[in-house]
Amino acid sequence: MIVAIIQARMGSTRLPGKVLMKAGGKTLLEHLVRRVKRARTLDAIVVATTENLEDDAIAALAKKLLVGVFRGSEHDVLDRYYRAAEQAKADTVVRLTGDCPLMDPQVIDRVVSLFKKNQRRYDYVSNVRPPTFPDGMDVEVFSFKVLQKMWREAELPSEREHVTAYIANHPELFAIGNVRAKKDFSHLRLTVDTPADLTLISSIITAFAGRKNYPDAQDIVAFLKRHPNLIKSNQHIGRNEGYAKSLREDPKESVTLRKAVMADARFLYELRNEKAVKSASFSTEAFSFASHRQWFRKKLADRNSLIYIAKAGGASVGQVRFDARGKSAEVSVAVGDAHRGLGYGSRMVRSASKRFFSEYSGAKKIHAYIKPENEASKKVFGKAGFRLAGSKTVKGTKCIDMVLTSNSL
């Protein structure tokens, strides 16, 4: 049984009641369910909501739309998924969220098909690691066994609330597959978290009203290209802000470092593809996961290169890399989007630099070349003991040069 489980509740913090708000005369949840029903690979659809009274209306709507209903915990959404999947006798679970009314059923079919064809190879397949589809077309597929493993092992409140965060936090435990769009459309936002999002969705739904066929992802992207003004209103809202908020509420953990291993390839690939990391970097060309793996394999074998993975609360939160040449080395750091601003960056750089000096004999100096506009990076290196030493042009970009010497630690 392949079961799509749609999580939905009225008590959303940023836009309460959003799933039952209307666009083009129908609720957002109804738009979503009707589109999900057109997917060919699904055996059943279940709306998983909470036991709260206010969610009776969601349960009633799901019944009216002739899909399954499960009611469970509000904040332990992982538990809600697990029990919903158990009740529906799912062996494969497709995770969808109730705030994505323009979900494309063909995208669901592509993600499910990749998972079904590669069940021996992948534990989890999605189109979000890294994302290339518009935000609001996220599909994640995993087996009941993987869901059970997460349900047993995940402990952080953020991992209980954001069902698959445990997989993202433990790339070493799960083999991850990804479906990519033809081009990168991840900057487009078609999910609903704010009134501006709702206005955009309503405009799209109204524009396509009365057509026989539902607009698919391509139709919507083409429409937005023709109407660039429409997306201006909601473009500034970040992807996964809800997850970032949850992380801030997790108990604060100390950050630990370990040397990178091949199983970190996926984590580093995703990190490298994040917008802020790309724009801080000196080489911005796109590359496939296969070529990243090749590069990473070489790096791990290179004795002059040391890569540390930073972990906090069991999650991989970032990386620090040193490339040494003779007595000096160049350092680069990146913290995952959702984990930024929690103080990890400076702690990681400080302890990784100490380790580097003790593990790489002969090194006396570490340089950090930073783009002048990168205020967060300047602060992080400054707090880790690096001092301004001058400037340097790296691949045509003038940067500031901050230096840490071994005897200053």
Ligand SMILES: CC(C)(COP(=O)(O)OP(=O)(O)OC[C@H]1O[C@@H](n2cnc3c(N)ncnc32)[C@H](O)[C@@H]1OP(=O)(O)O)[C@@H](O)C(=O)NCCC(=O)NCCS
């Ligand atoms: C730079 C980076 C590693 C910082 O990591 P982080 O864990 O978010 O940093 P911290 O939480 O330790 O914050 C360090 C300081 O920077 C400040 N800061 C964070 N983001 C900032 C921003 N966008 N603008 C200005 N200051 C910022 C913090 O407030 C903090 O200052 P404080 O201690 O005075 O409060 C992270 O933003 C990142 O990965 N960016 C993309 C990649 C990158 O720029 N790498 C560096 C290339 S040289």
